[in-house]
Amino acid sequence: MNCTQIERLIPLYIGGDLPAEDETTVRHHLASCEQCEMIACEFAESRDWLRGFTPPQFDQPVLDEMRERVMTKIARVQTPPSLLDLLLPTWKIRIVLAGSTALVLLIAGLLVFLNSQRLTEQHPITSKGRTPDPEAKQKQHPSDITKTEPNPQTQQQKRNANHQSPRRPATTEIKLPIINLSQIDQFLDIGRREITFPFNSEIAVNLDLNENEDREMLKIEIQTADPNIRIIWFVPVENTSSAFKH
Amino acid sequence: MHGETRADLMDFALVANKLSGQSDEQITPVARLITRAQAGDLTAFDQLMINHQQKVITLAWRLLGNQDDARDAAQETFLRVYKHLSKVDPARDFSGWLYRIAVNVCRDLARKRLRSNQISLEAEVETGKMIEPAGPHNTETRAMHAEEQAIIGRALATLPVKERLAIVLRDLEGLSTEEVARILGSSPVTVRSQISSARSKIRAFREGCLKKRGPG
Numbered sequence: 001m002n003c004t005q006i007e008r009l010i011p012l013y014i015g016g017d018l019p020a021e022d023e024t025t026v027r028h029h030l031a032s033c034e035q036c037e038m039i040a041c042e043f044a045e046s047r048d049w050l051r052g053f054t055p056p057q058f059d060q061p062v063l064d065e066m067r068e069r070v071m072t073k074i075a076r077v078q079t080p081p082s083l084l085d086l087l088l089p090t091w092k093i094r095i096v097l098a099g100s101t102a103l104v105l106l107i108a109g110l111l112v113f114l115n116s117q118r119l120t121e122q123h124p125i126t127s128k129g130r131t132p133d134p135e136a137k138q139k140q141h142p143s144d145i146t147k148t149e150p151n152p153q154t155q156q157q158k159r160n161a162n163h164q165s166p167r168r169p170a171t172t173e174i175k176l177p178i179i180n181l182s183q184i185d186q187f188l189d190i191g192r193r194e195i196t197f198p199f200n201s202e203i204a205v206n207l208d209l210n211e212n213e214d215r216e217m218l219k220i221e222i223q224t225a226d227p228n229i230r231i232i233w234f235v236p237v238e239n240t241s242s243a244f245k246h
Numbered sequence: 247m248h249g250e251t252r253a254d255l256m257d258f259a260l261v262a263n264k265l266s267g268q269s270d271e272q273i274t275p276v277a278r279l280i281t282r283a284q285a286g287d288l289t290a291f292d293q294l295m296i297n298h299q300q301k302v303i304t305l306a307w308r309l310l311g312n313q314d315d316a317r318d319a320a321q322e323t324f325l326r327v328y329k330h331l332s333k334v335d336p337a338r339d340f341s342g343w344l345y346r347i348a349v350n351v352c353r354d355l356a357r358k359r360l361r362s363n364q365i366s367l368e369a370e371v372e373t374g375k376m377i378e379p380a381g382p383h384n385t386e387t388r389a390m391h392a393e394e395q396a397i398i399g400r401a402l403a404t405l406p407v408k409e410r411l412a413i414v415l416r417d418l419e420g421l422s423t424e425e426v427a428r429i430l431g432s433s434p435v436t437v438r439s440q441i442s443s444a445r446s447k448i449r450a451f452r453e454g455c456l457k458k459r460g461p462g
Contacts, residue, residue: 011445046449
């Protein structure tokens with residue numbers, strides 16, 4: 001072997017990593033070659049220098065703490081994880097924020113809906129689409145009430161009158177169609193006195209059925225052409241029925 | 247009830263060892279601890295950790311060059327050991343298996359931290375965190391020793407990971423080439439090649455440092 005070949009083997013020779021045969025060859029060469037011997041010395045010094053790389057002395061408390069952490073984690077692994085533990089790692093802040101926002105919006109929407117429902121029940125506005133109570137319809141005498149074409153002006157007055165009237169939760173309000181003033185005389189005969197209307201125009205008549213447990217009352221509401229004047233009349237249901245039968 | 251089950255398992259394991267031809271004298275203390283730990287005895291596992299903690303943390307420090315990382319790596323190593331303890335044959339080389347796990351943990355950690363060991367070591371020297379076990383008491387000599395340690399750390403940091411692992415295990419941990427090959431999962435020939443290359447680079451690095459310092 002020449003010096004170049006020996007130089008390649010020196011790094012392993014100084015650590016005793018060569019096979020016995022190669023080691024003997026290198027040893028014989030080094031004994032005769034001063035330059036290779038010097039290189040081998042440098043490698044040996046370098047290896048010793050590296051082995052001086054001493055680790056720090058880890059304090060006992062540090063090691064104890066490390067072991068304690070390991071034991072804690074092992075104990076946690078051994079105990080079955082709770083539902084929260086299973087969910088928490090998958091939770092991300094974005095998901096949590098989005099979820100909570102959606103929940104708040106849902107609750108707010110639900111509250112608004114419930115509130116609007118409650119208001120609708122408290123203020124039964126007589127809208128176009130509202131269907132009259134079938135029982136009240138039966139109580140109306142078909143010959144006494146004549147349907148007329150809905151007048152926008154009078155409907156507006158009617159709406160105003162409804163908003164101005166005091167609320168009586170126990171009374172079911174039945175909206176009747178507008179009747180002609182000329183036909184109201186017979187209707188007003190239910191009462192015990194005559195009412196003269198100075199207007200020769202259409203008036204709105206509302207019949208409210210009082211659902212009082214003791215005695216059912218029929219509320220007759222007459223809206224005159226003047227929006228500020230409205231006549232309200234309560235009649236027992238029996239009388240009204242008989243009056244309608246005329 | 248649970249304790250009885252553990253004891254039964256431990257007895258069963260010991261009996262199994264006897265039947266397989268191993269006498270009580272042949273069963274090493276480590277093998278006993280492994281058997282007990284496999285049966286769920288946490289005290290035995292704790293004792294295993296106590297026996298090997300210095301070795302693991304030292305290796306981790308040599309590979310990572312940082313005390314905090316070394317502690318984290320040791321912690322993760324023992325957790326992995328516990329996780330796969332059931333697969334260990336108590337009669338076989340526990341130490342080699344432990345080294346393999348520690349090396350893999352250090353590799354993973356090094357990838358995660360994207361921090362060079364050179365910087366870590368320098369930082370430790372500067373902050374005084376690096377403590378020499380048997381260092382000189384004289385302040386000047388102590389400082390020189392710390393500087394020397396930092397240079398060695400830097401020399402190791404210049405090596406490729408595989409060469410570094412090979413030389414640390416061979417020259418610093420004192421394992422045989424065959425053991426190193428088993429731990430790294432490669433052949434002894436490959437490990438010899440890596441060791442040879444690493445030693446040449448370390449020598450060149452040291453020569454370069456000596457030249458910079460000058461004859462004084």
